[in-house]
Amino acid sequence: MLTAQSSFDRAPVLVRKMSQGKKMQPLKKVGIIGVPFEKGQKKYGVSVAPAALRYAGLLEQLREIDGLDVKDYGDIETPGIEEVAMENMAHLALVSACNKKLSQKVSQVLKEDRIAVTIGGDHSIGVGTVDGHYKVNNDMILIWVDAHADINTNKTSESGSVHGMPVALLVKEFSHYWPYLPTMDWQQPVFSIKSLGYIGLRSVDHYERLAIEKYDIPAFAMEDVEEYGIKKSIAHVLKRLDPEGRRPIHVSFDIDSLDALEAPSTGTPVRGGLSLREAINLMEIIHATGRLRAIDLVEINPALGNETDRKVTIEAGLCVLKAALGASRRGTAPRGVVDLPIQDAEP
Numbered sequence: 001m002l003t004a005q006s007s008f009d010r011a012p013v014l015v016r017k018m019s020q021g022k023k024m025q026p027l028k029k030v031g032i033i034g035v036p037f038e039k040g041q042k043k044y045g046v047s048v049a050p051a052a053l054r055y056a057g058l059l060e061q062l063r064e065i066d067g068l069d070v071k072d073y074g075d076i077e078t079p080g081i082e083e084v085a086m087e088n089m090a091h092l093a094l095v096s097a098c099n100k101k102l103s104q105k106v107s108q109v110l111k112e113d114r115i116a117v118t119i120g121g122d123h124s125i126g127v128g129t130v131d132g133h134y135k136v137n138n139d140m141i142l143i144w145v146d147a148h149a150d151i152n153t154n155k156t157s158e159s160g161s162v163h164g165m166p167v168a169l170l171v172k173e174f175s176h177y178w179p180y181l182p183t184m185d186w187q188q189p190v191f192s193i194k195s196l197g198y199i200g201l202r203s204v205d206h207y208e209r210l211a212i213e214k215y216d217i218p219a220f221a222m223e224d225v226e227e228y229g230i231k232k233s234i235a236h237v238l239k240r241l242d243p244e245g246r247r248p249i250h251v252s253f254d255i256d257s258l259d260a261l262e263a264p265s266t267g268t269p270v271r272g273g274l275s276l277r278e279a280i281n282l283m284e285i286i287h288a289t290g291r292l293r294a295i296d297l298v299e300i301n302p303a304l305g306n307e308t309d310r311k312v313t314i315e316a317g318l319c320v321l322k323a324a325l326g327a328s329r330r331g332t333a334p335r336g337v338v339d340l341p342i343q344d345a346e347p
């Protein structure tokens with residue numbers, strides 16, 4: 001963790017306690033939402049990801065998970081929105097319109113008792129997914145898996161890209177840092193920063209670092225993952241945010257949390273990140289809590305890199321989703337079948 005060094009000593013106990021805690025049964029129904037949106041950053045192509053993942057077999061692969069009921073809610077489209085000018089905040093009206101629709105869709109999926117699985121799009125869509133989730137489960141916790149902290153405001157951002165600002169737009173503790181934001185009236189920053197944790201950080205801007213320290217956010221940067229391993233890192237975050245182990249979990253997974261060699265087709269790659277194995281394990285652990293209610297997969301940009309880059313990045317994204325939704329690397333025996341379809345050998 002970037003702060004509160006002393007709590008690390010308790011890690012082994014926390015891990016043990018976690019696995020003893022009462023397990024909830026994971027939801028076996030999911031709803032897929034595609035968000036072909038890329039105006040939260042500057043590069044062309046991240047809006048193609050939902051189509052690319054569907055083409056690569058997203059629905060088919062999820063349906064192969066034992067007992068999983070997968071419903072496709074289609075894509076969020078927001079054409080013909082007029083831009084508004086906002087200081088150091090590009091395309092605010094477009095970002096706002098897309099997220100407004102997305103928030104409603106996420107709420108709908110959750111009310112239909114499904115895990116909301118949102119495929120971005122750039123990470124500015126985290127505003128809509130978390131807003132929509134919070135409106136249904138206001139006791140949710142948020143795990144932001146990312147190389148970046150995405151907690152800039154338009155005063156601290158060096159890029160002016162909203163995909164670096166979604167967390168700051170969501171949390172109530174930041175409401176006074178923002179000027180009035182035209183077109184954003186539908187969204188109130190009501191989510192508490194005390195319900196947020198980070199995994200995978202390694203490219204944190206100065207003011208973001210200050211915010212993490214000021215609010216004592218449980219933030220496991222790569223050097224902490226290095227030291228404690230992915231299991232204890234997530235155990236710590238979960239224990240800090242939800243010592244009782246009963247709050248709904250929202251995971252916002254930025255593909256650039258993975259090492260740039262594991263997921264090269266992304267707009268702001270950073271070397272030295274999570275291995276795919278760590279990310280899969282992280283998702284398996286979160287799945288095993290039985291409390292995952294929403295997951296976002298964002299920032300896959302199929303237009304960046306070569307054919308192999310594109311392929312491994314999409315595959316990595318699919319692996320992460322499958323692990324989060326219950327796929328087992330141990331495999332699953334066929335349901336209702338008790339024996340192999342061959343005769344036993346004579347003794």
Ligand SMILES: NC(=[NH2+])NCCC[C@H](N)C(=O)O
Nearest residue numbers: 123148152157159163164268
């Ligand atoms: N979702 C992302 N990939 N965000 C990258 C953000 C990079 C940088 N911190 C910024 O604010 O512009």
Ligand SMILES: [Mn+2]
Nearest residue numbers: 147148254256
């Ligand atoms: Mn990122």
Ligand SMILES: [Mn+2]
Nearest residue numbers: 123146150254
């Ligand atoms: Mn991000």
